[in-house]
Amino acid sequence: MSIPAHPVRIPDRVRALAPGADLTAVWVNDAGGVTFRGVREDETVFVKLQPRYGETPVAAEVERLLWAASYTAVPRVREWGAEGDEEWLVTLGMAGEGAVSPRGMRAPRQAVRAIGEGLRAWHDRLPTSDCPFTWDVAGRIAAARERGIVVPPALHDAPQVDRLVVCHGDACAPNTLIDRDGRWAGHVDVGALGVADRWADIAVASMSLEWNYGPGWDSEFFAAYGVAPDTVRLAFYRDLWNAT
Template structure:
């Protein structure tokens, strides 16, 4: 992860957030234009923490999903969540290890693909009870249904999709933390909920292709996940849904 030490005016933060960051060293670790991510190290923080700052209302879902999955010990603890007139502020304990695109993990693509599949299977095996967000496929379809004419395809997807597992919602290599391939935590959970496993499987295949510059590890990933539970037709359907979703954003 990118880490650049910066000077940051803590006075612009809500008081509850500021109290945890007093006298801390602040590093810019942002990786998207839509949100600022700061690494907070030092006084009043147990170890290290990450502070996300984004548009008002945009981090609420991530807060709730992170808290839910922290209860299953697979996500960081939420230290504080605050909102003001313009922004959301989400402070979370840092997860040990390095993300899936760190050099140590890219050194052995086969081991990476195996671990990536096994860790996704673990996520999909968690109990869905009390998950704060259900019917993720319906939400995704709703986001594009009124903006596209692909109604026959959407109708077919509604017939075959099964929302029965906890999905990450953005299952890409930067969003899993590991210690030499051993799982330490999932991060960036703002698109998670109860959904169809094939949505995560599609993104898992996509990120392996994107980050490794080849699709040769797709089967390694799917076999590690459990190929008996992979429906190739549903993978195609979700690939089309993603294409529609990206096109409507």
């Protein structure tokens, strides 16, 4: 997932989903999906347009957004649908901006702390007892198999669970929102949300710091989250992420 390096053509469907809005592509992903921001008078919406048969279906994300909204700050769903080879999701804009926005990039230490604190708050707030979704290792391997991915045998045997939480499922730095003061304000892109060991999220979040801010931020993140690095679990869940 990245900020587009060049202008992106705005499809007719996106214009129809946000009529009259000033539209800009703000995110692209490796699966061919594009998210557009639409600004219209006092309202901001985000329109995600993606291939219909991708890794994370829009319907799955809608279910998770509706569930998580009772416990933490996530986007509100306006509409969603699918036709032909495309599917889409329209959500209302939230206060704050991505942790890799210009504000976040100007103050990386503050942004990294917000990511760590925000992930810990997510794990503490969302109740596993009420969560109908899972993101466990067996399920991730099965989902990868359905997409034609063979996961190495060594990754079928996970370390003993440290703490079961409701994982975000894609806790990379851009999916934490920060407010004007640099504090975490919410989370986006929750299509893989589900119960799993917290290290499944921690491993990905900490790994993404170097992608976005450069090396040397791990200690700041772990201090903000409030946990000492677990090298075994970090290695396993990073390898599983890369393999699936």
